[in-house]
Amino acid sequence: MIILILKRIGFMIITMLVVSMLLFLLLEFNVDSVAAKVLGQYSLPEQREVWLEEHGYNRPLYARYVSWLGNFMRGDLGESVRFKVPVGEVLWPRLWNTAILAFWVFMFMIPLSLVLGILAGMREGSKLDRSISVFSILTTSVPEFASAVLFSAVFVFSLKWLPGTSSMIDGFDWKQLVLPVIVLLTYGFGYIARMTRASMAEVMTTQYIRTAVLKGIPYKDVITKHALRNALIAPFTVIMLQINWLLSGVIVVEFYFAYKGFGALLLEASLNQDVFMIEACAMVAVFVAVATQTIADVGYTYLNPRIRFS
């Protein structure tokens, strides 16, 4: 078990290193373009030369990479070209806002998708199962940008119940959080529900469930005491991997609702060629994704005794 965890963490570190190299090559291989991005399109070649010299860009590539990585690890992420402040000052508050959004999405998505998945998988092929499956296909087919527009049209334009933007200028307001959460929920829950259904349906066909039913145990107890324990192992992994998806989803939703979060920041940085901000955002995104994958792997092994004890 400990060996497995160490292995996974080792793999995680290697992945992060390779990703950092790729990002560095993609964004900083051409030093002139870095100077142009930092100093602006209309800076003079002499100015760029001075800036490059000052910031050590005339050293060989590997030396630049090592010092960049060193600064990165110590938390010196460079200065944002667009905001004119250190990257961290903008990045961490934005990340916190996204964490709040993600927290509420998962608070609603996990119970909803698990309950629907279990209900559907309990009696495979029943009317309820078919309806839940088609419903989840339906909601997964509406991409976030489309459901954002459609929900806005209904709740903001027609019913005037909710605000159409979520910039939270006057402090935190839960009303502004409702639409972003609903949009992410609508697109995301279907996948977990379908995976839970598949896992539940598989467990229901096993011998020990049949034995339990034939022994005369009430159906309710068969489900809650026998089936669920095994059926919920797979969804755990899927839920952890959904965080990777959520990082994509928040970009669209935060952009649409003008929510001051991490996704919107990454998009803004990319569109404005804010080099150091892109690097920091991408590294954070990949870190979150790889870390959750690692937790999913280790957790799956822990939850599944057949793997744990073999």
Add this chain to the structure above:
Amino acid sequence: MANSITATTSPAPSFGEALVRVIKSLGLLRESPVGMVGAAIVGFWVFLAIFAPLLAPFEPNATLQPFAKPGAEYAQGGTFWLGTDHLGRDVLSRIIWGARTVLTYAPLATLTAYIVGILMGLAAGYYRGIPDDILSRISDIILSFPVLVLYIIIIATIGASALNIIIAITFASAPGIMRIVRGLVLDLRNRDYVAAAQTRGESSWRIMLVEILPNARGPLIVDVCLRLGYVIITIGVLGFLGLGLPPPDPDWGGMINETRQMALAFPHMTVFPCIAISSLILGFNLLADGLREISLRD
């Protein structure tokens, strides 16, 4: 001995025969109502895309009459069934022509991703060992990126154009396809007909492409439908974020992006492209579900 070899290796079907088989297996779709609905939706959009020049009532890029409501009459004849956008372009015509855009680029990007992914997967699964390790590590790393982050960084760095979008989609999707193909090949490579082909002295790539790949098609066809849905979403999202196909040619994601600021006052400009793209994705997802159901039944 000779008999046993001919018995286990049927001759590779010609293109015509293969086509007939595909059509026959599509006929099986009748058994799945969900799949039929999906096929009908996809068929509807393919029909609109093919006959766009005949079906669209107006030129998609012609500026006629800004801010017309759905059903408004055009002074010089014709009706704006779905209204016009802020530049006076007919929304219905742009949606019909947009179907052509999305149904050109999405299959094209999926196809290139599949070619790369299949070649990677075949090589990894068939040779195993070092090629497998290298290819698997590369795809692990690409797959560890949140997809949209990868797309945004690539497109923002190399620029937004049709070719670059296809390159980005291929880059991001091929590893996932490789994993599926690799898994299938690892299973199929131990079959007798592969051993027979090896005994006959066929080259590795011939065995992979002619003997193994056709037998892996079942799960891949389901995945193609799902992936087409994802690619349509991707093209839509990129258009929506302003990183998509350059204007003015109609592209559903771009239409939503251009008009979303006005969506509260003129919802028709934005809502109809949203319905169009969602219905097409729904079509592919239902089709995939139907195909999966049929393949599980066999």
